[in-house]
Amino acid sequence: MRLVVVGNGMAGSRLVNEVRARDKDVRITVFGAEAWQPYNRVLLSNVVAGTSSPDQVRLLDPRWYAEHDVTARLGVAVTAIDRDCQTVVAADGTREPYDVLVLATGSEAFVPPIPGVERATAFRTLDDCERIREAAASARGAVVVGGGLLGIEAARGLAGRGVPVTLLHLAGHLMERQLDEEAGLILRETLGALGVAIRTGVTVSAIHERHVELAGGELSGGESIDADLVVLACGVRPVVGLARDAGLEVGRGVVVDDELRTDDPSIFAIGECAQHAGRVYGLVAPGWEQASVVADLVTGADKGARYRGSRLVTRLKAKSVELAAMGETQLTEDEAEIVRFSHRHKGTYRKLVIRDGRLVGAILLGETSAVGTLTQLFDRGGPLPGDRTGLLFPDLGLGGAAVADSPTRMPDSARVCQCNNVTKGQIRACWESGARDVEAVAAATRATTGCGGCRDAVEGIVGWLCEQEGVSA
Ligand SMILES: Cc1cc2nc3c(=O)[nH]c(=O)nc-3n(C[C@H](O)[C@H](O)[C@H](O)COP(=O)(O)OP(=O)(O)OC[C@H]3O[C@@H](n4cnc5c(N)ncnc54)[C@H](O)[C@@H]3O)c2cc1C
Numbered sequence: 001m002r003l004v005v006v007g008n009g010m011a012g013s014r015l016v017n018e019v020r021a022r023d024k025d026v027r028i029t030v031f032g033a034e035a036w037q038p039y040n041r042v043l044l045s046n047v048v049a050g051t052s053s054p055d056q057v058r059l060l061d062p063r064w065y066a067e068h069d070v071t072a073r074l075g076v077a078v079t080a081i082d083r084d085c086q087t088v089v090a091a092d093g094t095r096e097p098y099d100v101l102v103l104a105t106g107s108e109a110f111v112p113p114i115p116g117v118e119r120a121t122a123f124r125t126l127d128d129c130e131r132i133r134e135a136a137a138s139a140r141g142a143v144v145v146g147g148g149l150l151g152i153e154a155a156r157g158l159a160g161r162g163v164p165v166t167l168l169h170l171a172g173h174l175m176e177r178q179l180d181e182e183a184g185l186i187l188r189e190t191l192g193a194l195g196v197a198i199r200t201g202v203t204v205s206a207i208h209e210r211h212v213e214l215a216g217g218e219l220s221g222g223e224s225i226d227a228d229l230v231v232l233a234c235g236v237r238p239v240v241g242l243a244r245d246a247g248l249e250v251g252r253g254v255v256v257d258d259e260l261r262t263d264d265p266s267i268f269a270i271g272e273c274a275q276h277a278g279r280v281y282g283l284v285a286p287g288w289e290q291a292s293v294v295a296d297l298v299t300g301a302d303k304g305a306r307y308r309g310s311r312l313v314t315r316l317k318a319k320s321v322e323l324a325a326m327g328e329t330q331l332t333e334d335e336a337e338i339v340r341f342s343h344r345h346k347g348t349y350r351k352l353v354i355r356d357g358r359l360v361g362a363i364l365l366g367e368t369s370a371v372g373t374l375t376q377l378f379d380r381g382g383p384l385p386g387d388r389t390g391l392l393f394p395d396l397g398l399g400g401a402a403v404a405d406s407p408t409r410m411p412d413s414a415r416v417c418q419c420n421n422v423t424k425g426q427i428r429a430c431w432e433s434g435a436r437d438v439e440a441v442a443a444a445t446r447a448t449t450g451c452g453g454c455r456d457a458v459e460g461i462v463g464w465l466c467e468q469e470g471v472s473a
Pocket residue numbers: 006007008009010011012031032033034041042043044045076077078079104105106107123124125150239242270271272273281282283284285287315317419451
């Protein structure tokens with residue numbers, strides 16, 4: 001069987017890995033438009049912030065392909081799919097036949113049509129990060145356009161490097177898709193105290209060499225900000241051109257069914273380029289889950305494997321800013337039961353959104369000790385305890401919480417690593433087979449190897465198991 005994978009990003013490289021782990025004989029060719037070995041895109045914010053080097057975000061050892069008999073065409077884009085001949089055509093003119101083709105072409109940064117936009121840098125790839133880092137070394141001022149997750153992480157990273165930075169956001173408050181207005185306001189104040197100047201309700205109308213011109217409802221015109229570095233974080237667009245040109249069904253993404261199959265049964269799509277049940281995801285966990293399903297199907301390891309959609313938890317990775325948000329956070333009191341605690345002076349905000357006695361959304365800002373508990377409740381969709389206070393303040397020991405962040409009380413089914421879908425039970429099983437530290441657990445289960453946000457939780461579970469059994473960690 002000849003498998004061709006187009007796209008060697010987080011979903012494509014994971015798929016190649018998963019297929020080879022299940023089957024030694026499949027002939028695999030992967031095309032990657034980027035010349036780099038696959039890397040952990042999620043950690044690029046750390047590269048901009050200077051807390052990780054480019055080498056530290058690599059996903060695979062360069063020798064892996066040869067050792068696993070995989071042909072990797074790095075720096076070679078696929079330009080067309082010839083469905084009649086079951087062949088892909090590459091930019092260098094070569095043709096590669098396939099029995100199964102998987103599209104994992106991801107997304108590209110949206111670049112708004114602003115005069116002078118060629119002077120700005122997008123924030124999507126390792127090459128983008130290299131450009132930002134280089135410019136930041138001598139920048140006298142920076143502007144980040146877009147106050148979503150990526151824009152905030154970029155702005156915080158630049159401020160941490162000592163660059164005066166202004167974050168511009170067109171909507172009325174930051175991360176308006178994940179946060180309500182009050183949380184957005186508190187986040188703005190937290191970032192302000194860390195050196196990020198924030199302007200909402202405005203955007204850039206022109207980019208010049210040393211300044212940008214602003215536009216927006218609040219401005220009467222003529223305002224500008226000094227900046228010789230402009231970073232664009234204005235959202236992403238799924239890369240669907242190949243699929244569209246090949247006549248596959250495309251909506252916002254490439255339309256797939258529960259087997260991640262397109263309307264051509266020999267072509268699958270996974271990751272950010274795929275649209276499943278009307279949704280296109282923008283986080284890594286769904287792509288990795290989809291890769292596992294496709295690997296099961298194409299190798300025959302589990303012919304019944306199906307993808308049923310993902311429930312997402314967004315976590316900000318910006319130094320000194322704790323933030324987690326999940327589900328429907330913006331419902332009103334008319335639509336849901338809202339439990340909220342806001343302490344603006346301290347920069348903390350906690351909110352539960354409950355419908356029919358179940359958690360459908362939550363925000364934790366400034367303090368995220370309840371994130372494990374809330375994620376479990378959100379994931380399972382089970383009924384909540386009557387006492388909501390214990391859920392918002394697990395540290396107070398008020399009781400009432402059905403599950404807890406404490407390794408002792410956490411059920412084995414609790415999902416500890418969101419990115420890799422690893423439960424406490426799997427970590428326990430791994431410990432029982434001899435893993436005694438986070439690195440060993442990561443090697444066996446992949447927990448902690450996505451965004452890294454679960455590292456403390458995994459450490460806690462390993463420490464607790466060692467203590468319980470009287471084993472030194
Ligand atoms: C700065 C940053 C921070 C992020 N933080 C988080 C986070 O905290 N948590 C989280 O879950 N997610 C986060 N994400 C999102 C996460 O990185 C993506 O969800 C994930 O990378 C999607 O994987 P993918 O393989 O679908 O796409 P990508 O990783 O984008 O990979 C697609 C690859 O396909 C290649 N390609 C495209 N077209 C072709 C072609 N024709 N031929 C050959 N190759 C092609 C592209 O060059 C690219 O390398 C972040 C993203 C960024 C940029």
